[in-house]
Amino acid sequence: MSDDAFNMSLRKFLKTVGVTSQREIEDxxxxxxxxxxxxxxxxxxxxVLSIDALGLTHEVTGDIDMPGDS
Known part of the structure; x- marks a missing residue:
């Protein structure tokens, strides 16, 4: 697989993660x-992002302000 194909595949995955995660949070x-x-x-x-085949576990934490907050 070329670097370009890898990058496109990775970006597609991350876009799916972002879009579906936002929808789930909003719901x-x-x-x-x-x-x-x-x-x-x-x-x-x-x-928590995990890719078993790569031995990767990565955790991201953060705060989300609720609607109505200033």
């Missing part, structure tokens, strides 16, 4: 908000 926030249980302030999020 979860909407459901919690409709139930009246939306937390105030920011919530802590964690994503």
């Amino acid at each position: 979860a926030v909407r459901a919690v908000a409709e139930a009246g249980d939306l937390p105030a302030g920011a919530v802590r999020a964690k994503v």
Whole structure:
């Protein structure tokens, strides 16, 4: 596989991760908000990326501000 093909494949995967993750988070926030249980302030999020064939585990954490926060 060429470097270009690898990069295109990687970018496609990461785009899918980003788009589907955003959709899932938005759906979860909407459901919690409709139930009246939306937390105030920011919530802590964690994503764990693993690629078993490469022996890779990578964790990313961060805060997401909830709707209505300034």
